[in-house]
Amino acid sequence: MPRNSLIYLFVVTITIWACGSNDTRPAKIAEKKVADTTVVTASSKTILFFGNSLTAGYGLEQAEAFPALILHKIDSLQLPYTVINAGLSGETSSGGLGRIDWLIRQNVDVFVLELGANDGLRGIPLVETQKNLQAIIDKVKAKNPAVVLVLAGMEVPPNMGKAYTTEFRTMYKNLAVQNKMILVPFLLKGVGGNPELNQADGIHPTAEGHKIVANNLWEYLKPVVK
Known part of the structure; x- marks a missing residue:
């Protein structure tokens, strides 16, 4: 039976807005084992979850x-x-674009991209966000053309304006189509907006919320990893 490892990189826990502060100093840049997991053999494959505080x-x-x-x-x-x-x-x-090169120095077989929420909450022009996300995708594909790409779709609150929220949602669909990515329409489906499944800030999921998020994502990952 394979004994798999979970490696944590660049994990910090200070937040502002939906997904963290501007302080991007890494608190941990080392491998950390969970339970009795160990490093797998050379024949193993790698899934890289690349995102913000939701992923962290x-x-x-x-x-x-x-x-x-x-x-x-x-x-x-x-x-x-x-x-x-x-x-x-x-x-x-x-x-994310600034640190992706370091992360893909190793081979990545499945790449799960979960970024953009902080851009949206800060009102960053979507043309800039989409350009950055596309550049990240291009770098990952250039490193391994056979990589399986998964895009975690997000949404922004309606107070950002109807036009912006609609365009934000559409941005993920466009990226997925253009790059033949597996699209998870809304990663926080069933969790976002539910106070019982979010922490006191009303934004970050609780442990129970993360279980639902994992199930949401697993529907799309399971056919890929089997």
Whole structure:
């Protein structure tokens, strides 16, 4: 039975707005094992979760964040995957573009992109956000043309204006179509806006909320990793 590892990179826990502060100093830049997991063999594949504080599991134990829950599902199926949690609180699309090269120095077989929410909450022009996300995707594909790309769609609050919220949602659809990505329409489906599934800030999911997020994502990942 494969014994898979979960690696945490650039995990910070200071937040502002939906997904963190502007402080992008890494608090942890080292491998961390969860439970009794160990590094897998050379024949294993890698899933990289690349996102902001939602991916990082802000306010929770790291083992409660959805990437760790995905790893547990993978373990239950005895599949040979290493999971890397590269979530960073406060990350924007431009910040992600600035650090992606370092992360893809190793081979990545499945790339899950969860960025853009902080851009939206800050009212960054969507043309800039889409350009940055496309550049990240291009870099990942250039490193490994066979990589499976998964895009986690997000939404912004209606107070951003109807036009902006509609265009924001459409941005993810356009990126997915243009790059033949697997699109998760709304990662926080069933969680966003529910006070019982979010922390006191009303934005970041609780441990129970992350379980639902993991299930949402697993519907799209399961056919890929089996």
